[in-house]
Amino acid sequence: MELAARTTHVTSSPTLAIDTKAKQMKAVGEDVCNLGTGEPDFDTPEHIRAAGIVAIEEGFTRYTPSSGLAELREAISEKLKKDNDLDYKPSQIIVTCGAKQACMNAILATVNADDEVIIPAPYWVSYPDMVRVAGGEPVIVETSEANGWKITAEQFADAMTPRTKMIILNSPSNPTGAVYSREELEKLVEVADEEGIIILSDEIYEKLTYDDVKAVSVASISQTAYDLTITVNGFSKAYAMTGWRLGYVAAPENVAKAIDALQSHMTAHTAAPSQKAGIAALKGDQQAVGDMKDEFQVRRDYVHDRLSKMPNISVVKPDGAFYVMIGIERTALTSQNFCDKLLSRQKVALVPGIAFGNDRTVRLSYATSLDVIKKGLDRLEEFLRSA
Numbered sequence: 284m285e286l287a288a289r290t291t292h293v294t295s296s297p298t299l300a301i302d303t304k305a306k307q308m309k310a311v312g313e314d315v316c317n318l319g320t321g322e323p324d325f326d327t328p329e330h331i332r333a334a335g336i337v338a339i340e341e342g343f344t345r346y347t348p349s350s351g352l353a354e355l356r357e358a359i360s361e362k363l364k365k366d367n368d369l370d371y372k373p374s375q376i377i378v379t380c381g382a383k384q385a386c387m388n389a390i391l392a393t394v395n396a397d398d399e400v401i402i403p404a405p406y407w408v409s410y411p412d413m414v415r416v417a418g419g420e421p422v423i424v425e426t427s428e429a430n431g432w433k434i435t436a437e438q439f440a441d442a443m444t445p446r447t448k449m450i451i452l453n454s455p456s457n458p459t460g461a462v463y464s465r466e467e468l469e470k471l472v473e474v475a476d477e478e479g480i481i482i483l484s485d486e487i488y489e490k491l492t493y494d495d496v497k498a499v500s501v502a503s504i505s506q507t508a509y510d511l512t513i514t515v516n517g518f519s520k521a522y523a524m525t526g527w528r529l530g531y532v533a534a535p536e537n538v539a540k541a542i543d544a545l546q547s548h549m550t551a552h553t554a555a556p557s558q559k560a561g562i563a564a565l566k567g568d569q570q571a572v573g574d575m576k577d578e579f580q581v582r583r584d585y586v587h588d589r590l591s592k593m594p595n596i597s598v599v600k601p602d603g604a605f606y607v608m609i610g611i612e613r614t615a616l617t618s619q620n621f622c623d624k625l626l627s628r629q630k631v632a633l634v635p636g637i638a639f640g641n642d643r644t645v646r647l648s649y650a651t652s653l654d655v656i657k658k659g660l661d662r663l664e665e666f667l668r669s670a
């Protein structure tokens with residue numbers, strides 16, 4: 284059967300390939316340390332699970348409005364005001380099947396065929412393919428370890444052409460853990476404002492920042508920033524709710540309306556019980572969020588301390604998310620080779636940086652127990668000493 288052209292530009296997520304291989308090895312009894320996975324290893328907090336169960340048992344299992352339950356959008360509106368200093372009315376908020384659909388919707392609603400979208404690399408794997416699905420052209424801008432894996436205003440300005448429509452920012456970042464400061468964001472907004480470039484701000488890791496670093500919402504910087512920005516967030520990382528498929532997009536009224544119309548013909552809305560669970564997450568006790576963050580911080584500190592003492596690699600201390608980007612240039616291996624050898628020789632799974640647009644790095648995720656992390660790092664060290 285002949286496929287549509289758009290499918291030829293899109294590949295299935297490369298981060299899943301190594302995960303699948305590691306799981307296969309584990310299934311046949313091999314002692315694999317999987318440091319590749321991109322989801323919290325915690326269970327969804329009990330009171331949130333309970334809200335989902337109650338919803339099902341009370342028969343709350345029918346269609347909801349495509350934009351999401353009014354009560355949930357109200358709760359999101361309040362959360363954005365309280366946590367992010369953002370004024371979005373419920374009518375500007377659309378609940379989605381995860382932040383993934385929120386990003387895809389935002390791109391579909393604003394990017395025309397042949398529009399260019401600037402994406403700083405290393406990037407989250409889905410951004411370039413999302414842009415291609417919409418008919419746009421991803422313009423990848425390489426950031427450097429020396430600059431903490433962040434795009435500078437100069438790089439942004441240099442990458443701009445008359446076709447530029449959007450820039451995608453992800454702070455804290457998957458895969459680098461980089462968090463942009465207010466000053467850095469202000470400079471990027473200044474460049475965006477010169478040509479009215481839309482800023483898609485994916486803030487899914489917002490709750491996971493360490494030491495005294497705090498994630499700043501781009502749209503909160505100024506009225507200009509607010510008018511240019513589409514804010515994306517969700518429940519997967521903050522509340523360990525990956526499988527509930529719950530996220531949202533907050534945007535200027537006309538964009539929100541367009542996204543609602545698009546979504547009404549696709550998924551319509553995410554599952555009704557998931558939305559009830561989302562209300563419980565936002566309105567309930569936030570203790571679990573802090574506890575998970577504290578545990579991630581312990582792991583981040585341990586991982587960074589160990590990696591910074593290992594030979595033949597380089598590492599920047601990440602300020603957020605649950606990933607570390609490891610520079611492997613000195614090993615003279617491609618990122619795929621490095622990961623294949625590490626998995627077959629030492630049974631440690633990492634993700635090749637090529638998946639994120641940088642072949643001189645590999646990504647380590649510390650979203651797993653400290654025991655597995657310790658064992659994995661011992662093995663990585665042995666691998667690097669013998670490489």
Ligand SMILES: Cc1ncc(COP(=O)(O)O)c(C=O)c1O
Binds near residue numbers: 380485487518525530
């Ligand atoms: C940067 C980034 N954005 C969005 C998502 C999607 O999250 P969700 O589970 O809410 O769709 C992920 C998931 O890994 C991510 O890393």
